[in-house]
Amino acid sequence: MKTPLDHIDQIAACARREAGPEVDVSAAVMQELRHKMFAQDRPLILFTAGSMITAAGAMAYSLIIIHALSNPLNVLFELTPLLGQ
């Protein structure tokens, strides 16, 4: 005479022979990983982009200032003829 659990053991032995479903998730996994990697790197990408924009702005501003500055020797050359007199 079998107990309920003996019977379940018997069913389990049969259930173990069930073949697994066929799946192909490799493409989906790689796509999700690429997405995750991009999401993981996003703060760094944003920081780098922000730094580049700031650096470009600073460079442009300094070029404008350099061009706007007059040559300090000009004053000397302006005075030189007076000294010669």
Added chain:
Amino acid sequence: MFAYALHWMECSDMNAMMARDNESVRPATPVFCVEDQRDIAGSLQGDGEAYARLVRRYQGEIARQMGRFTRDRAVLEELVQEVFVEAYMSLPGYKQKAPFLHWLRRIATRTGYRHWKKTARQWKENVELSDTLADPKVYSEPSEAAEYLYGLLEQLNPADRLVLTLLYFEECDTYEIAERMGWSRTLVKVRAFRARNHLRNLLEQAGFRKEAV
């Protein structure tokens, strides 16, 4: 007297399970696949194709295992995908102390358990078994037997269900369950004992007759 006999039977059931565990031989040196080692090294260096090869090599095994956690094809594919994504993220922590498949199985078991815990809101304790579940037949078709067993174990709480799923479907011993879940062996033994008792009670309450089988 009857209670004492029942207690003795339960203890002998547990002792048999423990004896089976002690008999099980743990592999002293795990067997490693050279291709796996090469692909793991490649994946760690950012070679996507190497990891895709690993996924293609083991997706069948993992799908088979995840089939114990859900019968829904779409959910199963999602779970298999989740296992491989998690495995990739944890790959730097893989110390190669066990074969890659064992390590993947551990991640898969935890992923499946997490899925059950998420959906556990639908689970209610002491629910009555449906007529189909209360009347187990002798199954000759593995898919029918698996369907029946899945439905039956679905009536248990996630922890009990996990222990019995691994015992019945995967034929794991308590050592392996403890290793996969990070639980102590004593905890696994106690949970297995309680879960089997719970299952027996469910079946007996549903009118399971010994003569019927």
